[in-house]
Amino acid sequence: MILIKRVKRLARRFGLARVLCIGLLLGLALLRMAELPALEELRVRTFDTYQAIEPRVKTARPVVIVDIDEASLRKIGQFPWPRTRIADLVTQLTRLRAVVIGFDIAFPESDRTSPANAADAIAGLDDDTRDKLRALPSNDQVLAEAIRRSRVVLGQSGMSSVTAAPDRSQPSTGLAMLGGDPQPYLVNFPGLLRNVPELERAAAGRGLFSIRNERDGIVRRVPMMMQAQDNIVPSLSFEMLRVASGSDTILIKSDRAGIRSVGVRGFEIPTDRNGQLWVHFAKSDPGIYVSAADVLDGTVSPEKIAGRLVLIGTSSVGMLDTKTTPLDPVMPGVEVHAQVLESVLTRTVLSQPNYAIGAELCAALLLGIAVIWLAPMFGPITLVAVGALFAALLTGTSWYFYTRHRLLIDFTYPLLSTTLIYLSLIFSNFVREQRQRRRIRSAFSQYLSPALVEQLAQSPEKLVLGGEEREMTIMFSDVRGFTSIAESYRHDPHGLTTLMNRFLTPLTNAILDRDGTIDKYMGDAIMAFWNAPLDDPHHQVNACDAALDMLERIEALNKVRETEAAQGGHVYLPIQVGVGLNTGTCVVGNMGSDLRFDYSVLGDSVNLASRLEGQSKEYGFPIIVGSKTALAAKSRFAILELDFIMVKGKTEPEVIYAIAGRQEMATSESFQLLRNLTIEMLACYRSRDWEGALFAIERGRSSDVGHLLRLLYDLYEKRLRAYQLNPPPAEWNGAYALLTK
Secondary structure, eight states, X not given: OHHHHHHHHHHHHHOHHHHHHHXXXXXXXHHHHTTOHHHHHHHHHHHHHHHHHXXXXXXXXXXXXXXXXXXXXXXXXXXXXXXXXXXXXXXHHHHTTOSEEEESSXXXXXXXXXXXXHHHHSTTOOHHHHHHHHHSOOHHHHHHHHHHTSOEEEEEEEESSOXXXXXXXXXXXXXXXXXXXOGGGSEEESEEEOOOHHHHHHSSEEEEOOOOOOTTSBOOEEESEEEETTEEEEBHHHHHHHHHHTOSEXXXXXXXXXXXXXXXXTEEEEOOTTSEEEOOOOXXXXXXXXXXXXXXXXXXXXXXXXXXXXXXXXXXXXXXOEEBOXXXXXXXXXXXXXXXHHHHHTTOOBBOOTHHHHHHHHHHHHHHHHHHHHGGGSOHHHHHHHHHHHHHHHHHHHHHHHHHHOBOOOOHHHHHHHHHHHHHHHHHHHHHHHHHXXXXXHHHTTTSOHHHHHHHHHOGGGOOOSOEEEEEEXXXXXXXXXXXXXXXXXXXXXXXXXHHHHHHHHHHHHHHHTTOEEEEEETTEEEEEESSSSOOTTHHHHHHHHHHHHHHHHHHHHHHHHHHHHHHTOOOOOOEEEEEEEEXXXXXXXXXXXXXXXXXXXXXXXXXXXHHHHTHHHHTOSEEEOHHHHHHHTTTEEEEEEEEEOOTTOSSOEEEEEEEEEHHHHTSHHHHHHHHHHHHHHXXXXXXXXXXXXXXXXXXXXXXXXXXXXXHHHHHHHHHHHHHHSOOOTTOOSXXXXXXX
């Protein structure tokens, strides 16, 4: 519980996605230390790619392979050959001044073709001949003598099961250890297959030629030291190197991470923690092969052998000693040992130091933390560019160490770790954005048109919740005489509800179609606004268009209702709508309590819009707008100035206007006449020329369009008659104080 509370506190402080990604980063670090096979395979495949791109270039050929090839088998016979023939081969190579001879084959049993065995096996021999045969040295003795006169390393094999009890009298290689005990880290074989004891005692060295493939069957690493049947033994190639250097002892250096290196006089070979050498492969080289038959015949050039280490093995397919390397799908096993010796002797070995794991973990942790911290601050394009830069940096650094220092530093784990962190952040952002979009759709689907809701969901950064101040256009609409209409449905509440839905639906659609936001329904009234939550640079024009659309849709609805009333034989009461529009600075955002809130708007401009809607009946125009709205929309609509009023809470009067129609009406002759008469009447009225104002009104009434201003003229005539009897005070500026009540 304490841990959960701490995680929750961290999530609130740094963000849940960051906390989860930190947990993922630590989990990935644990997986790296656990050496998962999948990560290991990815790593070694990367190193394979390096070797395929830039393999080891041979600058010398210090190793020769005497090949028991198909030609030798055809000429001499099937293998195994008599040990005397092997002795001839050793003698001939010694005569050609081979430095060290190593056998990639084992001689675990006595030669059955020895003279004594022949004496017992051949029937019909006389006793004298049988005794002479038994008196001859065995083939193993002949081979042992040839080995004793040379420097030969015999091959041994690690076995998967325990063989006979180890013969402690057999010679072994001297070992020295620096650091910890290497045995827990060494490649281990339960059993050990040795050679005939007589041969082992004659040899200068003994080494394992066993090579374990990786999980995918490819040879990449060869153990330099192994443990077989409780004995620490060197590999064939490393033992040949010891014999060639004249060393009596092999030094194994270890630390807490495992084995660091193995060494003999003049050579220290870096290994992995298990004592394995990463082989720096070159392409298979037929030039280092010499046929065993040619050596026995004496037809091989002495320069081919002299001063070189010689491996005796086979490339014959029937001998089943082939391996797969990062460069060659098929390579004789004996050549793998040759490649090990070549890379050591030419000082071109590869190594993956024990500190490489620490370096990889540090790189992964640093890059992961950088991504976790910086990802929310950058845009996706910048983040991808930075990620590509990091990937190039990691890859380039790893490649640099491989080509310049022959160090194998894995970049795949830091890159994979960082990529997973990045993808997790992207997924977290995607989930958060989807949740935010669902929340936005749910919150605004009742206020905005579907197109605006979707635009807001796709770009939530445009939404500022919690309250902000911005210029907006506010609309209030109300049905005139709705009380009388509702009274006619007093016995039919369902019919009244249906009627309200019938006229509120087209009014709402008119607002939403012009990018408006529905604030609330108040009985038969609607409050709406523009320029929130999404920016609308033309909010005044859109609001005026919506108001005219509302009148047109109500007119269409009235025609349908009139037809229905005539057909049904009931009273028809037309629906008339008044609209007030005002533009000004407002506060908009989520307002309410912790349990319930609405996205709404507050401010003096809202109050004025409400009062303007209430005056539409008195002035005779269904749409009345404030001065800021009229100023912004004057080029698009037929607008008339109505009055000069004082608004409560303001020291300056407000000019109010009526919207009579769209631009085509504004350019008509009848509207121009109407506008000029109104301007003349208002000018006389505000200059206290009561008679002139009344004369303008009479002229307007007598015109063809006088009926359009009937209520307005009646209103002003009433005021003028009153002012004739009781003139306003001297400081009167022409403003009417009606809206101060």
